[in-house]
Amino acid sequence: MSIPSGAPAVPQVPEAVHRRRWAILVVLMFSLLIVVLDNSILNVAVKTIASPAPTGLGATQSELEWSINSYTLVFAGLLFTAGLLGDRIGRKKVLLLGIVLFGIGSAFAAMSGSPGELIAWRAVMGFGAAFVMPATLAVLMNVFERDEQPKAIGIWAGSVGLGIAIGPITGGLLLEHFWWGSIFLVNVPVVVIALIAMLVLVPDSRDPKPGRLDPIGVVLSVIGLVLLVYGIIRGGELADFTDVSVLAPVIGGLVVLVVFVLHEKRSSSPAIDVTYFRKPAFSAAVAAIALVFFALMGVTFFSAFYMQSVRGWSALQSGLLILPLAIAQLVFAPRARLVVARFGVRAVCTAGMLMVAVGLAAFALFDADTPVWLMCLVFFVQGTGMAHVMPPVTVAVMQALPREKAGSGSAVNNTFRQVGGALGIAVLGSVLSAVYRGDIEGHLGAVPAAARDVAAESIEATLGVAEKMGPAGTPLVAAAYDAFLNAMHVTAISSAFVALLGAIVVALFLPGRPPAQQTASPDGTRDGTQGDTQDESTVPASAAQ
Numbered sequence: 001m002s003i004p005s006g007a008p009a010v011p012q013v014p015e016a017v018h019r020r021r022w023a024i025l026v027v028l029m030f031s032l033l034i035v036v037l038d039n040s041i042l043n044v045a046v047k048t049i050a051s052p053a054p055t056g057l058g059a060t061q062s063e064l065e066w067s068i069n070s071y072t073l074v075f076a077g078l079l080f081t082a083g084l085l086g087d088r089i090g091r092k093k094v095l096l097l098g099i100v101l102f103g104i105g106s107a108f109a110a111m112s113g114s115p116g117e118l119i120a121w122r123a124v125m126g127f128g129a130a131f132v133m134p135a136t137l138a139v140l141m142n143v144f145e146r147d148e149q150p151k152a153i154g155i156w157a158g159s160v161g162l163g164i165a166i167g168p169i170t171g172g173l174l175l176e177h178f179w180w181g182s183i184f185l186v187n188v189p190v191v192v193i194a195l196i197a198m199l200v201l202v203p204d205s206r207d208p209k210p211g212r213l214d215p216i217g218v219v220l221s222v223i224g225l226v227l228l229v230y231g232i233i234r235g236g237e238l239a240d241f242t243d244v245s246v247l248a249p250v251i252g253g254l255v256v257l258v259v260f261v262l263h264e265k266r267s268s269s270p271a272i273d274v275t276y277f278r279k280p281a282f283s284a285a286v287a288a289i290a291l292v293f294f295a296l297m298g299v300t301f302f303s304a305f306y307m308q309s310v311r312g313w314s315a316l317q318s319g320l321l322i323l324p325l326a327i328a329q330l331v332f333a334p335r336a337r338l339v340v341a342r343f344g345v346r347a348v349c350t351a352g353m354l355m356v357a358v359g360l361a362a363f364a365l366f367d368a369d370t371p372v373w374l375m376c377l378v379f380f381v382q383g384t385g386m387a388h389v390m391p392p393v394t395v396a397v398m399q400a401l402p403r404e405k406a407g408s409g410s411a412v413n414n415t416f417r418q419v420g421g422a423l424g425i426a427v428l429g430s431v432l433s434a435v436y437r438g439d440i441e442g443h444l445g446a447v448p449a450a451a452r453d454v455a456a457e458s459i460e461a462t463l464g465v466a467e468k469m470g471p472a473g474t475p476l477v478a479a480a481y482d483a484f485l486n487a488m489h490v491t492a493i494s495s496a497f498v499a500l501l502g503a504i505v506v507a508l509f510l511p512g513r514p515p516a517q518q519t520a521s522p523d524g525t526r527d528g529t530q531g532d533t534q535d536e537s538t539v540p541a542s543a544a545q
Contacts, residue, residue: 017143017203020201021143021144021148021152023201024139024140024143024201024202024203025140025143025144025152025155025156027194027197027198027201027202028136028139028140028156028202029136029155029156029159030190030193030194030197031095031099031132031136031194031198032132032133032136032156032159032160032163033159033162033163034099034102034132034187034190034191034194035102035129035132035133035163036159036160036163036167037163037166037167037170038106038125038129038167038183038184038187041167041168041170041171041183042067042068042071042171042183044167044168044171044172044175044304044315044318044319045171045175045180045183045315048175048180049064049067049115049118049180050064055179055180056180057112057113057114057115057118057180058115059115059118063115063116063118063119064115066119067115067118067119067122068122069233070119070120070122070123070126071122071123071125071126071129072126072229072233072418072422073123073126073226073229073230073233074123074126074127074130075126075127075129075130075418076130076225076226076229076415076418076419076422077130077222077225077226077229078126078127078130078131078222079130079133079134079225079411079414079415079418080221080222080225080272080411080412080415081130081218081221081222081411082094082098082130082131082134082135082411083134083135083138083409083410083411083412083414084214084218084272084411085131086131086134086135086138086206086410087138087206088206089206090204090205090206091135091138091139091142091204091205091206092135092139092198092202092203092204092205093204094131094135095131095132095135095136095139095198095202096195096198096199097128097131098128098129098130098131098132098135099128099132099191099194099195099198100128100191100195101124101125101127101128101131102125102128102129102132102187102191103128103187103188103191103192103195104124104128105121105122105123105124105125105126105127105128106121106125106184106185106187106188106191107184107185107187107188108121108124109121109122109124109125109181109184110181110182110183110184110185111181112181125184133410133414134410134411134413134414135410136156136410137153137156137394137398137409137410137413137414138205138409138410139202139203139205140152140153140156141398141409141410142203142205143203146399149395149398149399150336150337150340150391150392150395151334151337153391153394153395153398154333154334154335154336154337154387154391155333155334156394157329157333157387157390157391157394158329158330158333158334158387158391160329160390162326162329162330166319166323166326167319168304168315168316168318168319168322169316169319169320169322169323170183170186170319171183171315171319172314172315172316172317172318172319173316174186175315176316214264214267216263216267217260217263217264217267217272220256220257220259220260220263221257221260223253223256224253224254224256224257224259224260225253225257225415225419226253227249227250227252227253227256228249228250228253228254228257228419229253229418229419229422230249230253231246231247231248231249231250231251231252231253232250232419232422232423232426232427233422233426234246234249235250235426235427235430240430241427241430261274272411272412276400276401279400280509280510281396281400281509281510281511282396282397282400283509284393284505284506284508284509284510285392285393285394285396285397285400285506285510286393286397286412286413286416287416287502287505288349288353288389288393288502288505288506288510289390289393289394289397289413289416289417289420290416290417290419290420290423291353291420291498291499291501291502291505292353292356292386292389292390292420292499292502293417293418293420293421293424294420294421294423294424294427294428294498295356295357295360295424295495295496295498295499295502296356296382296386296421296424297420297421297422297424297425297428299360299363299382299428299491299492299495302363302428302429302432302487302488302491302492303363304318305458305459305460305484305488306363306366306484306485306488307321309459309460309463309484310368310459310481310484310485311368321372321375321376321379322379323379324376324377324379324380324383325379325380325382325383325386326383327380327383328379328380328381328382328383328384328386328387329383329386329387331387332383332384332387332388333386333387333390333391334391336348336387336388336391336392337391337392337395339388340392342513343513344511344512344513345392345393345396345510345511345512346506346507346510346511346512346513347512347513348388348392349388349389349392349393349506349510350503350506350507350510351385351388352384352385352386352387352388352389353385353389353499353500353502353503353506354385354499354500354503355381355382355384355385355388356382356385356386356389356499356502357385357496357497357499357500357502357503358381358385358496359378359379359381359382359385360382360492360495360496360499361492361493361496362378362381362492363378363488363489363491363492363495364488364489364492364493364496366485366488366489366492367485368481368485389502389506393506393510394413396510397409397412397413398410398413424495424498428491428494428495431487431490431491431494432487432488432490432491433457433458433487435486435487435490435491436456436458436459436483436484436486436487437456437457439482439483439486439487440455440456440462440479440480440483441456443475443476443479443480443483444456444476446469446472446473446475446476447465447469447476451465455476459480459481459483459484462476462479462480462483463477463480466480
């Protein structure tokens with residue numbers, strides 16, 4: 001509900017916690033940054049890990065994919081359960097457990113002697129990360145008063161963008177000076193520092209009335225999400241979503257999730273109150289999260305090949321080019337609440353999604369000679385757009401639920417983001433692969449018949465075959481570049497279309513500017529006035545708790 005202008009709100013956060021809230025936020029960002037950064041850092045090391053020992057592990061293409069996918073599968077499957085456990089047993093406990101498991105997994109991943117060991121320890125890292133990510137947002141909601149939550153969430157969202165951007169830079173720097181395992185071992189001292197800071201600064205919180213445990217709901221959510229994400233990953237591997245090995249887990253996962261929703265509706269003590277999804281603003285915010293990450297992760301996937309394979313830049317140089325995206329998020333995400341207060345969440349998020357769509361569509365104009373400054377401008381536009389989408393929709397999701405259900409809200413937020421991202425990589429990666437194969441097959445006449453299938457798989461595979469052919473492979477290199485650029489253009493338009501769909505969703509269903517704005521407390525004291533971050537600027541009155 002809204003609070004009359006000048007009327008004080010009863011503080012919900014103890015004064016001792018309130019005084020150190022910004023220090024706590026730094027610790028939470030630090031923890032989150034490790035998880036997000038590691039999720040992107042491995043992408044720049046796959047070539048090194050594929051090299052024979054002692055340089056790498058001699059991993060095959062399938063083993064490389066599963067070193068990434070084992071993390072994603074466990075991470076996505078356990079996010080919802082981890083959020084529920086945080087609400088029940090305490091968010092600080094869950095956060096500490098997650099960061100310890102992540103650190104152990106990182107240490108052993110660095111010392112892996114085979115691809116199988118690396119895949120297993122990456123799964124352990126995903127297990128730990130699943131407990132860290134929702135807990136950081138849940139703790140945030142319980143150490144900031146409601147009027148400061150949009151600002152804190154903006155800073156939190158900015159750290160996510162920073163992690164995505166600096167992962168490739170960090171990985172490139174480490175690989176230039178150390179062995180491949182350093183990309184994991186670097187996590188260990190950071191984890192130790194984060195643990196000490198958490199023990200000293202972060203308070204514990206939980207749902208005071210969690211109700212009965214819902215083991216059936218928890219099991220159904222894990223099975224449904226694991227099956228769904230596995231099917232999506234499998235579809236991306238095969239570049240074919242009609243194969244039975246793809247359709248069976250996807251359909252099975254969707255059926256289990258439908259059963260989960262029906263069970264939650266009938267349960268007297270549900271794991272998540274699914275009636276929140278009946279509120280258009282809540283559902284639109286969740287959909288926007290999934291759609292923006294679907295589009296973003298897809299373009300991140302093909303832009304790495306464009307910069308390294310077509311343009312010939314190193315992993316470090318490619319990572320540096322994404323810095324404008326990180327800078328834009330760091331600058332604008334914490335300030336998004338001010339724009340929302342003036343124009344309303346609907347207008348801001350719609351404009352942000354349109355900026356993301358424009359940035360994605362711009363890749364359809366890129367060629368082998370596109371100026372670097374233009375690429376930096378496009379990444380900056382994308383980052384600016386995301387900075388005006390993610391904080392407002394995250395606020396809409398989190399403030400729609402009561403404070404004591406912050407873990408559940410964070411789990412919903414992060415689950416849809418992870419599933420959207422996995423789907424983006426799989427679907428848009430399949431589009432890229434299919435278009436590339438269709439274009440390059442007509443240029444493989446000079447390639448030995450036994451190598452043609454391999455040469456058509458990707459631009460990296462084609463360039464590898466061309467290199468083995470010596471001077472005779474020179475025409476194939478030019479054909480590979482042309483085929484990839486065409487495939488990238490088609491994929492970029494597909495990504496932009498998804499972002500445009502997100503813009504339509506938020507324009508139709510998110511609330512507009514509230515009819516009455518209230519004056520914010522200029523000094524930021526705890527007088528309880530809502531000001532420019534009042535509830536109605538992020539969620540409709542019916543959704544506010």
